[in-house]
Structure formats: structure tokens, C-alpha cells
Amino acid sequence: MAVRPAAPTQAFDYIVIGAGSAGCVLANRLSEDPDVRVLLLEAGPRDWHPFIHMPAGLAKLVNRKGVNWDYDTAPEPQLGNRRLWWPRGKVLGGSSSINAMCYIRGVPADYDDWATLGATGWHWDAVLPWFRRSEGNARGGDALHGGDGPLSVSDLRHVNPLSRAFIEAAGQAGIPHNDDFNGHDQLGVGLYQVTQRDGARCSAAVAYLEPAKARPNLSIVTGAQVNRITFEGGRASGVVYAARGGAFHQPAAREVLLCGGAINSPQLLMLSGVGPAAELRRHGIKVVHDAPGVGGNLQDHLDVCTLWHSTQRVSYDRMSDLKVAFDYFLRGHRGPGSSNIAEAGGFVRSPLAPDERADIQFHFVPAMLDDHGRHRLPGDGYTLHACFLRPRSRGRIALASGRVGDKPRIEANYLSDEDGFDLRMMVECAKVSRDILAQRAFDPYRGAPIFPARDDLSDAELADFIRAKAESVYHPVGSCRMGSDDEAVVDPQLRVRGVEGLRVVDASVMPNLIGGNTNAPTIMIAERAADLIRGHTASTQGA
Numbered sequence: 001m002a003v004r005p006a007a008p009t010q011a012f013d014y015i016v017i018g019a020g021s022a023g024c025v026l027a028n029r030l031s032e033d034p035d036v037r038v039l040l041l042e043a044g045p046r047d048w049h050p051f052i053h054m055p056a057g058l059a060k061l062v063n064r065k066g067v068n069w070d071y072d073t074a075p076e077p078q079l080g081n082r083r084l085w086w087p088r089g090k091v092l093g094g095s096s097s098i099n100a101m102c103y104i105r106g107v108p109a110d111y112d113d114w115a116t117l118g119a120t121g122w123h124w125d126a127v128l129p130w131f132r133r134s135e136g137n138a139r140g141g142d143a144l145h146g147g148d149g150p151l152s153v154s155d156l157r158h159v160n161p162l163s164r165a166f167i168e169a170a171g172q173a174g175i176p177h178n179d180d181f182n183g184h185d186q187l188g189v190g191l192y193q194v195t196q197r198d199g200a201r202c203s204a205a206v207a208y209l210e211p212a213k214a215r216p217n218l219s220i221v222t223g224a225q226v227n228r229i230t231f232e233g234g235r236a237s238g239v240v241y242a243a244r245g246g247a248f249h250q251p252a253a254r255e256v257l258l259c260g261g262a263i264n265s266p267q268l269l270m271l272s273g274v275g276p277a278a279e280l281r282r283h284g285i286k287v288v289h290d291a292p293g294v295g296g297n298l299q300d301h302l303d304v305c306t307l308w309h310s311t312q313r314v315s316y317d318r319m320s321d322l323k324v325a326f327d328y329f330l331r332g333h334r335g336p337g338s339s340n341i342a343e344a345g346g347f348v349r350s351p352l353a354p355d356e357r358a359d360i361q362f363h364f365v366p367a368m369l370d371d372h373g374r375h376r377l378p379g380d381g382y383t384l385h386a387c388f389l390r391p392r393s394r395g396r397i398a399l400a401s402g403r404v405g406d407k408p409r410i411e412a413n414y415l416s417d418e419d420g421f422d423l424r425m426m427v428e429c430a431k432v433s434r435d436i437l438a439q440r441a442f443d444p445y446r447g448a449p450i451f452p453a454r455d456d457l458s459d460a461e462l463a464d465f466i467r468a469k470a471e472s473v474y475h476p477v478g479s480c481r482m483g484s485d486d487e488a489v490v491d492p493q494l495r496v497r498g499v500e501g502l503r504v505v506d507a508s509v510m511p512n513l514i515g516g517n518t519n520a521p522t523i524m525i526a527e528r529a530a531d532l533i534r535g536h537t538a539s540t541q542g543a
Helices: 021-030 053-060 108-116 124-134 161-172 203-208 261-271 277-282 321-330 421-437 459-469 519-534
Strands: 004-007 012-017 038-041 134-135 151-153 188-191 216-220 225-232 235-243 246-258 302-310 345-349 358-367 381-388 396-398 409-411 446-451 500-502
Touching: 012 188, 012 235, 012 345, 021 038, 021 203, 021 519, 038 235, 053 321, 053 396, 124 134, 151 203, 161 188, 161 358, 161 381, 161 421, 188 358, 225 246, 225 261, 235 321, 235 421, 246 519, 261 396, 277 459, 321 358, 381 500, 421 459
Parallel strands: 004 246, 012 038, 012 246, 038 216, 134 151, 246 500
Antiparallel strands: 188 345, 225 235, 235 246, 302 381, 302 446, 345 358, 358 381, 396 409
16 A cells, blocks of 8 residues: 655644543643644544443443454463453543543552652652642542542442442451542542543543544544654654555654553554564564663553352343443433442452552452453352452563554563462462452352352462463553663653654553552553643643
8 A cells, every 4th residue: 555645734743643541631731732733543433332431331342342452462371371351442532431440540659669660750749740630530629639630530320239248248357448549548448439420431532532622733533553653863753554545654743652552552663663673673674773671561460350149130240231221321321321340349458568558459340250251151140350469470562573453462471470479469369359258248149159169269279260260450551661771661751762752651651550450540641741742840730
């Protein structure tokens, strides 16, 4: 396909690649200046599907490949050589359009760790203003929360009785109640606050693109697959992308901003000639800059699920889809359709924790979720997800070929740390889950165990269960690490080291996983990046 330049009337200062959580933020904030022209390119479609906007519709998006990159890892050596499914959003809003909407920021020490690792200026006190700037919490603003930001955060409108039983059971197991995981203390269990507005999903596209899309200086192109970033004299000069049956070269007057996420961003850097030189040459790619760190430092939260049958038909397993949709759309976004499914959860500190932070997170689901919900089980039941928050194992994103249409090779390398600590922690996750579900609050509902099939497994048997059944909880980060050392892919200004005019702005720049879900931190990163690009500081934008 011949590459042709874009129309000469279309001159853009910034090209944003990827309309996920970070890309939507940048498109909005940069286009606030009417003298700046911004082009936002998204490989997926518009976020038109009603299942995206009805929160409980996320269960129906599982197998909808049109809005999902539908990735799988390479065979995982420590997990029985299984290929784990990694869904990522391929739609306006990215993964914020298909996730479970849990609003979690982590704790101050997570960001102080970033700064210690070389991400200068990303300590907690420095990033808090951008969290507050983005957040529009229905409870109002305070020293830790924003009350009028574009990203709506609210309490759930509908809560299943099984979710309340989980909170009661956790209390019986000695875990305190917590009604704000983003407050002064993260520890405890409770109901998640969610990124919803008036009972509907508030994705990054809803929060940031909707109020900006009518601006004449912002152009949004969906169905646009970026093939490579172009360079002139060591500076990013534009992008080549395919859309509507054509291929185009679009120059960027100021910067190219890569917001593809932890998988696509390192892949596109490598396809464009920025990455480990030997890897690029192996695939016939001209080396623009030898950057050995691209694709490395990959991290994710591994998750173990404990499933039980319910003796009462109160779960979401056999609810009528028609009735749920009818109630939701005709009753003002209420009823089970407004549920994020993972309604309750929390954070605990295990005996193995090296510091005062929680090291286990729970997501309780009043339904049976096997294989991400892709395998439907008969009857009714409930699921407790548990993940170890600070894994020591590291993986990488590598190229499968030099063709943009071929999916990259994802080597998560779960449970590969040298001393086996990650596996011991996953066993601890399973044991604490079992303890909570054994409490008397579940007596009215408890049927037979499903996974594991016995509730008396030894630690060794639990380890075997984890190797056979553990899955991703969808938090990949770190593959374009931010830092101040030569191995870092981007500097603390998020500029790609070794070239000019190019930044990476997404979860891939996180040096380490934070203690929780990664969407809110990704939006914070983009908010701060917008001000770094514009030369603003927190004090100038009222944070």
C-alpha cells in the first residue's frame, strides 16, 4: 500500500498515538490551547456499544474482540506452560472502556519508591495534585480527593447481598472495614468506589474526549493503525498510519506522544527502530537508537480465584440479560445493570509483608468467574479474587516479527523470581481467601467448593492449584520504564532517551507496580505529562 502524506491543510503540533486512558487525557488537556492542533489516532472503533456504558455490560465484552486487542502470553514456564489471556481495550477509552471501574490510587510509599528508583519528581506529594485534578468524587473534595475533576468517581448504586456477606465475613476474620481505600489508610475491606457517572461508566473517553471532541483544533481518527514513528536527524518527525483503506504519513510539528500501553508502546517503539539493537536487526528493522530497556521490566498482578457454589439464587450467574437491560435503561441507570460486578474487595497485610503496606488485594464477585468468565459454570456461586501486589518476577515484551499486524510476544514470567517468594505469596493469597469464605456470614449461601474442589488443601497442593489456575488481573506495567539511569526508556519528563520529540505516556512508564488497580495512576501520569509538555506546574492549575 502506497504511503501518501496527509492533506496539506492538516498540520498538527502533537500526534497522540492511542486513545486509551492516557491518550484521552492528553488530547483534552493539550487541545485546551486553541493555538495548538492535536491529532488523536486510535486503532479501535468509537465507544458506541451500549455494553460499554452499562457497567454490568463488561461481562458481555469478554468475548467481544472488536473492542479488545485479545492478547495471550507466551507459554508460562511456572504455570504449566499455559498461555494466559491479556485483554486490553481497543476502542475509544482503551481499557477504561472495558475494565471493572474500581478506582484505586495505591499508597504514598508506592510513589516514593518510584522516586527512589530514579523517577525524580514522582514522589507522593508531587503526584497528589494531579490525582486530585483528575478526580470528581461524588463525596466531594478534600485534602486527598478532587471534587470537580473530569473523571467521575462514585459509590455503587446497586450492591448484591453476597458482596455484603463478604464484607461481614472479612470482619469476622479480623479484617477491619474501610469505606475509602484512597483515604488515609488503605487497609481493610469494603465496597469499591467506581469510575461511574449517574450509574453509567465514566471511561477516559467519557471524562476527557466528550467535552473536547467538538474543538476545531482536535482531530480524532478511529480505525487508525499506526505502523511506525518516523525520524529525521534523531528527532521524531511524525507517524505512518493506515486508515480507511489508505496509508498516510502525518508530520508532527512539536512532539509525538505514544500512549499505546504496556504492550503496544514498546512494540511500536521497536518497530520504529528504538529498542534493543540485536532484537531489531534480527527482524530486519533499521536501528534508530539502541535502547536495551525497551520491552523489559514487565510486571503484572497474578490472581488466584476461589469459587464456591451458592445455595441461594442471589448471584448474577443466571440473571435475565433482558430484564437487567430493561431495568437499567428504563429506570434511570439503576438496578444490577449499574453494578461493576467486582463490587467489594479490600487490602490486607500478610505475615510475609516486608513493610507496613498491604500486600494482598481482593476483588469479590457475586458470580462464578472461571477463565475470566469465558467458561460459564452451571448454577449460582461466588468468586473471591486475590492477588499479590508487589511481585518480584519480571518479564518482557518482544517482537514476534517486524510486521505491525503481528501480535508481540508477551513473556510475563510469572513466579520466576529466584527465591520463590512470589509463589509463597500467592499461596498466602489463597489461604486468606479460604479463611474469609469459611466465616459464618457465608453460612446461608455456602454450597460445595468449586475451585479448589477441596477446602483442606496443603500449601503444596495450593501451589499446584495456583500453577494450574492463576490468571492475570489485568495490570501490566513497566515495559518502558521511567528513570534516570542508562537502562531507563524514558526520563522523568517521560521523554524517550536517545531521541528527541518523542514521549511515552501510559502505564508502561511505571518503574514498579502500585498497590492496586492501575487505571487511576495511568490517568494521573497523563495529567502530569500534559503539564510537563506545556511547561505548567501543579501550582498553576489549581490542583
